[in-house]
Amino acid sequence: MNNFQYIRTTSTKAAIDAVAKDPDARFIAGGTNLLDLMKRGIVSPEKLVDISRLPLNKIEREASGVRIGAMALNSEVAENAFIKEKFPLLAQALQAGASAQLRNMATVGGNILQRTRCHYFYDTSLPCNKREPGTGCGALEGNNHMHAIFGFSEKCIAVHPSDMCVALAALDATVLVSGPTGDRKIAFADFHRLPGDKPHVDTVLEKNELITAVTLPDSPFTKNVHYLKVRERASYAFALVSVAAGLQLENDTIQRACLAMGGVAHKPWRLASAEKALIGKKVTEATFRQAAEIAMQGAKSFEHNAYKLKLAPNAIVQALKTAAGIA
Amino acid sequence: MTDHQPDDNNSEGLDESRRDFLKHSSLLTAMALTPSTVLKAASSQWDERLAGAFEKISLSLEVNGTKHSLAIEPRVTLLDLLREQLALTGTKKGCDYGQCGACTVHVDGRRVLACMSLAVMQEGRKVTTIEGLAGGDTLHPMQEAFVKHDGLQCGYCTPGQIMSAVACIREGHANSAEEIQEYMSGNLCRCGAYPNIVAAIMEVKKEGKKL
């Protein structure tokens, strides 16, 4: 690691100014992703601006919904009584991520901004358009066991590794952002990008902008929810595929549904058509299977991830069944 | 060999360098906020010691009840600070990438990974390591339980397991064997002591002592 400069800040404005002044400066909060990348030489900022003490860690009920400060720790959100009661899908997703220690360090803002775990991105001696634009995508014809089946480009087939973000996508979150020119709100669905021609750009966040909070509208999905994470060991592993599923039921009929997948695309993958297809239907495995088929339209696999074409719809069915209480 | 005997009471070298740090610390605090000076010092290769000193910034933190005022490079992780500068080698380096849990310590009572924590970010915080878990020569109930249930083999993951286990109970995540297994999964053990670790935690939890 190069010996960067370190600045501790106590106000959002000072933090943004500090980063804005220096093209090689980066914010650091939990550090669980950035430090990892720095140790491996994937990024080498000259200056780190410590935002971990900014007063942005509150979890506040709002007139409609909740506002979660960007510095709130993953564990704090997962254990928060109000979140557990009103947004259990989010609590479940957070609980499924990383380890207890990492959840005690990682912040909500940092989790949203975490970078892919693609092997080619991580090894600086291998080609990766995300890490070094123009070098090619090593995974495209390499080992793409973990890679995308939706929304990829020939430049990049990496997936977003977060669990929390899958739930945020399903729950219609909004990301609140502050920058040198003021504040803005970004719908969660628009926050992460698809790789297209610029896979090195993960999100629409500008370099000098800081995530200050995430808001969630009131959610009808308080009871029949399930976050399913399919992985190659029982815990502490990234998802092969994950599904955030929420149902609002009246008797056996689905009134509303929310559905998103992780581990399948460059961003948390909202399954809007499948959600629509569920509305008004009876809770049966056949209903869920049908929705899963709709969700899978347009999916395409590579040499080593064809299993995801079976696993993803199965996972959707399983998550919905568990959410509905018929598993 | 006498020159190189391991020195458990902090080698003189350590103390000396710490005195050096202290000498510079007030200057360093001021310098820390003027990046150009520091960068210039580094790039124009001033006297190495001087350049090295400029790159350091002050840090006050409490480790196992002892207050430390240090001057360190910002890139030093909490793990390397503990192991290499404070001679607290009980906190282990298993992967250095936040993937094994061997470096688990408590910071302000919360279990975190020292390898993924920059030391400078711990300003004013209270750090507890395995060496500070119990008072004096006694063992903490969790340490006792690990001995009794053979919750260790090679011993390398053990300090991290124990720090994590104590937190697991404090957090309220030790209500069943399954819950313990899930909440202890951030601490890898390659020897396979897991069943014994779970048994140790269950027993301490059952005893209901305040940890």
Added chain:
Amino acid sequence: MEKAFIKKVQIGDAMDRVDARLKVSGAARYAAEYTLKSVVYGVLVTSTIAKGSIKEMDTRAAEKAPGVLAIINHKNAPKVPGHQAGTDNEGSRVYGQEFRLFYDNKIYHNDQPIALAIASTPEQAEHAASLIKVHYAQEKHQTNSKANTSNAITPARGKDYSRGTAYAFKNAPVNLELEYGTPIQVHNPMEPHATTAVWEGATKVTVYNKTQATKLSQQEIMKAFDLKEENVQAISPFVGGAFGSSSRVWPQEMAAIMGAKVTGKPVKVALKRDQVFNMVGYRPRSIQKIGIGATAEGILTGITHEAFTSTSQYEQFTERIVDPTKTLYNCPNLNTAYKLIPLDMSTPCWTRGPGETSGSFALESAMDELAYALNIDPLALRLKNYAPSDPEKNLPWSSNYLKECYQMGADRFGWNKRTPTPGSMRKDEWQVGMGMAAGIYKSERDAASAIATVLANGSVVVQSAVADVGPGSATIFTQIAADVLAMDVKQVTFEWGNSKLPKAPGQFGSHTTASVGSAIYEVCTLLKKKLQELAITMPNSELARAQQNDLVVEEGTVGLKNKQIQLSYADILKSHALPQVQVSTESKGGGPEQEKYSGKSFCANFVEVRVHSLTGEVRVNRVVSAVDCGRVVNKKTATSQVYGSITWGIGIALMEEAKLDHRYGRHLNNDLAEYHVPTCADVPPIEVLFVDKPDPVIDPMGAKGIGEIPLVGFSAAIANAVYHATGKRIRELPITPDKLL
């Protein structure tokens, strides 16, 4: 003298570990944790190509970086006499030319260490290492075993084996020909390999290193640097796991020694996690063909086992992959063949159950497949083919309680509740399956030495150079000594982990208890006799007229059986005015008596798994492991050894696989997030059953090996259970969800 409370310890007791307190309090120091004055830090730079040579290495920026003391590479490294001497296969443990660090500009594998950056702090060294720029002349490499079977060679030290008629399985009424595979698995001990080296002058070096064998480490360093035995010391009391990966001298040791030579300071070199994947050994990939044939009644008539494993281009690493096949069953016609596939990789290294683990996956899977083909219960098939004596050596077993293992295991597990049809057991979304497998592993005894000293206060110190990388050897040796000397275990101190101590073999191959334990048993028996003699000859001894045969040692005393006279060890020494009494012994290894027998440990593992019908995830519900390891010296540590093997078996069966991109010849998942080892949540309740009957031949304690036997066959037990659950036979490990969908 006040008589201390004596807690009598016996061989067999479940005593707490003697080093547990040090380990739970963080006081145990591992190789990179010695606080040596003016120690500096070395970081290895590794190659990013698999084959070729270094055209140019630009070290200028690194040399100028703050805190840097030296950059060492092939151009400026101190000459290593042993490296200059060239290939020496006389007595070497691996055939070929060992890897020579910084010897020349050749690249033999990816991640090959090519430079060492030494600086005052770890951060400076790390940074300096990152500034070194290398230009290569790249050559076409091969890292794919499967694509290179046609280039396989017959190992210089391997012999094909045959008894009866080769390929007889083909003519059997029921026969199968099957192919199995296991991937590269990496030891990944929790402590990455590390060494701190200190020179004193030009002729004396001390290394605090991670080794399973302090004497081997010492000897290899002596040979490499042409040093005298008394001038090389390897210190390794605590080792953070090794599993075979610290049974040779590796680049981090050589680098630390060279670095310390160049800088004149103690140098600490610790590998980064990614560096342990292709520098310090791994379990090689295996490709195996099994032909198996039996009569309709299930009597084996022929087995053929042909195996390939990978090795490097510079050494021929062979393992015991076909050994279980030769001896586990009573099959009259059997032939094995073993070939190596040289690849542009580092040399593999012994890995827990080296060979047996991969080989038994094939054999014990094939037995299960045969059971289904014959429509015979898999356990019944194994019982029918039980080998009453060693069919390979034609020798009686030193002891064999495999049938007892089958019985105990099946009873406890409830094997009779298993419905044989695949897919017939189910719970909710989960398909449930039960599988079993048998295991066999050599149980031998090697030569070892020990010293025992009784001190003036009556306490005893026992010494051996042996390492204790986690099995608990230090504990059971303390126990054996206390048992033989009939004294409070707290009065016995065992010292280990230093090459200066009496010679011991490496702690691997499941022979430490038998080898070093025997030496300790013998030396303590000698000390006991000596104390009895001294008790008789002490001035005005109350025992003056007693014969040695009349005397007993009890509670740290020599006395009469009727306890009317008891002289404490301390008093015996005092009356002779002796500050201490010391005896030493050199215990022989096998010997002619043992050569009349075949020594093996045995096990039977029973496993229940569940497989999610929609996601393909496999979880292990429960395990019963029944083990014949002779007499159990310490129930607590022995049980932990079985837990260890089972945990390894779960990893090997379900998740462990080092993945390479063969286009680049590089590892892809070389960290602990992506190379999955089992977590706490992956390991279910494990019931360990010991037959616990002494082996009358191998050693005086009656113990056989325990560290590896439960792993042999275990991955097959899981694969067999997965088949029983799903009807899907997975012949290529690991059994990940993608293979079951």
